[in-house]
Amino acid sequence: MRVVSYVRVSSDRQAEKELSIPAQLKAIRQFCQERGWIIVREYIEKGKSAKTDDRPEFQKMIAMARRANRNFDAIVVHKFDRFARNRDHHVFYKYLLAQCGVKVISVTEQTEAETPQDKLLEGILEVASEFFNANLAAEVKKGMAQNAKQGFNNGGTPPYGYRTEYIALGNQRTKAVWVLGPREEVDIVRWIFHQYAYENKGYRKIASELNAKGIPAQKGGKWSASTIRAIIYNEAYIGRRCWNKQDYQTKGKKWRDRSEWIITENAHPAIITKELFELCQEKAKSKWNGGGETHKPFKTTATSPFWLRGVMVCDKCGSRMVGNSASSKTGGHRYYTCGGYLRKGKEFCPYIAWRKERVEEIVKNKLRTTLLRLSMDNQLEEEIKLYHNEKNKHIIAQVSNLEAEINFLRRRIQSVEEDMQAGRAKPYHQDMLNEMNQELAEKTAEHSKLSLHLEPLHVSEEFIAAVKYDIQTMIALLDADAPNPQMLHTLAGKFISNLFIQRETRKLYLTIQFRNDDMILYEKTIVANWE
Numbered sequence: 001m002r003v004v005s006y007v008r009v010s011s012d013r014q015a016e017k018e019l020s021i022p023a024q025l026k027a028i029r030q031f032c033q034e035r036g037w038i039i040v041r042e043y044i045e046k047g048k049s050a051k052t053d054d055r056p057e058f059q060k061m062i063a064m065a066r067r068a069n070r071n072f073d074a075i076v077v078h079k080f081d082r083f084a085r086n087r088d089h090h091v092f093y094k095y096l097l098a099q100c101g102v103k104v105i106s107v108t109e110q111t112e113a114e115t116p117q118d119k120l121l122e123g124i125l126e127v128a129s130e131f132f133n134a135n136l137a138a139e140v141k142k143g144m145a146q147n148a149k150q151g152f153n154n155g156g157t158p159p160y161g162y163r164t165e166y167i168a169l170g171n172q173r174t175k176a177v178w179v180l181g182p183r184e185e186v187d188i189v190r191w192i193f194h195q196y197a198y199e200n201k202g203y204r205k206i207a208s209e210l211n212a213k214g215i216p217a218q219k220g221g222k223w224s225a226s227t228i229r230a231i232i233y234n235e236a237y238i239g240r241r242c243w244n245k246q247d248y249q250t251k252g253k254k255w256r257d258r259s260e261w262i263i264t265e266n267a268h269p270a271i272i273t274k275e276l277f278e279l280c281q282e283k284a285k286s287k288w289n290g291g292g293e294t295h296k297p298f299k300t301t302a303t304s305p306f307w308l309r310g311v312m313v314c315d316k317c318g319s320r321m322v323g324n325s326a327s328s329k330t331g332g333h334r335y336y337t338c339g340g341y342l343r344k345g346k347e348f349c350p351y352i353a354w355r356k357e358r359v360e361e362i363v364k365n366k367l368r369t370t371l372l373r374l375s376m377d378n379q380l381e382e383e384i385k386l387y388h389n390e391k392n393k394h395i396i397a398q399v400s401n402l403e404a405e406i407n408f409l410r411r412r413i414q415s416v417e418e419d420m421q422a423g424r425a426k427p428y429h430q431d432m433l434n435e436m437n438q439e440l441a442e443k444t445a446e447h448s449k450l451s452l453h454l455e456p457l458h459v460s461e462e463f464i465a466a467v468k469y470d471i472q473t474m475i476a477l478l479d480a481d482a483p484n485p486q487m488l489h490t491l492a493g494k495f496i497s498n499l500f501i502q503r504e505t506r507k508l509y510l511t512i513q514f515r516n517d518d519m520i521l522y523e524k525t526i527v528a529n530w531e
Contacts (some may be wrong), residue, residue, distance in 0.1 A: 001037045003074040003105075005029075006061055008082045018529045021046070024078040031107045032076060040072050052483050057307040062093060065102045068148035068462060086309035109341065149262055152176060159236050160218045161189040161271055178236070178268040188215060192231055197279045208345035224343035232284060241267035259498070308360060312499040314338040317349040319368045324353065335428060354501055363499065364510050366526045368478045370512055371471045371495075380471075380522075384514070388457045395450055402447040410439045463516055469492055497523070506515040506530040 007024040021044060031038055041064075043057040064070055077083045077099070083104055084093065094104055153176035156165050163181045166174040169322070180186055195201045201209075203225035209224040217223045235242055247257060306323030313320055319340030326333050335353035369468040374380045389396075416433050419425050474491045477484055497513035507527055514522040 002039045002072045006043045217246045237271045239270035293406045307485040
């Protein structure tokens, strides 16, 4: 039987114990060797928890298992908890794999799951794994909560202006605390709060001045408006430690209610006074109409009307263009604006903004025309073949020329060898023969190397069907009377690989691309005038 192996560790600490990747691989290889199974691929996941299915190698493996042309019949893991620790994920993915005829086999928990007893045992093991994980998480959180209440650090990078130090508590135990960093950083933090509170400067203006002075941000890069905003709202600068602010387990629900936070006063030295901090919060609320709110617990973000956000980029700095609405006093128009400019100021990138309605109108028209043509008969398949041949034509030409040269050299070598055997050789014939043989070896090696780059074209019917379905969906969305920005945004990310407007020529460049894994199957760039 042909199988793949899946190994995973969720932390460096596990990697040092018996669950290390080499230990799992060794056990799986030995297990398969004893049964005569062939491991065709090994999927290795480093530093990923099995509580979630958001694991790149795991998802690649599942996608490969669902293909009609897969080359394996089972997935082998060290223990079932390496596959998943969430019972729902166990059931869902094993059912999905069962539909494809792929088994999940554990080295240390051997059940075939074919009899009722085996299914019961496997279910018990999965539930036990989920219980162990949940219980461990609860105990760890309990310890971290106690740690936070005492003002100690639970990990992570300290804010700008602070450093982490470790204090000894006896019995070889240490605890992490925050202490003041270099005096220069402390002074910069105080300057930022002072500029915001008393000089009426906004985030972008403060960031621009720091960049103009050549002062590096925390990680050595440029200051941005979002970095300044984070400093203004950070209660750590008044010596207050806030922990348990975010829920990292629930998708889409990041911020907890403040009543759930663990807040410790005077946990570390303060850099500014509470009076200055509160003054900045009041200014933020009045200036930004509620902008001082540091979080919105468990609320769903409204759908953005800018469906080309993140797809369109700035032609100067390459930053993503983001949605930006002008004040109602100036007409209330909507624009796609350079995100680099908004975050880091004009020192990073000069201001540019394009009217939302006009950009989307041009893209809709060009995208609709191209997709309509590709949706006709077998046009998609033909365009993929044409693109593949066009992309490889220079390699094909080189390979063809090399083949002609190799054949010519072989005929010359044969002719010289025949002369030497017949006694017609000249004194220099042996040297000439050696040179031609050397040249033949070099050209043969070059031919083999180039031939490897001639990727064979294989596109499954399932892939073509999926692309055609997306094309039809996109055309329907483009033609809809009431556009759905969220669905348009999702599908635009599938079709558009590059989109920008060159500000000097005022031309829009739209690149449409289809990919299958890492292979580009079709790509076309369309140019349109902005005016």
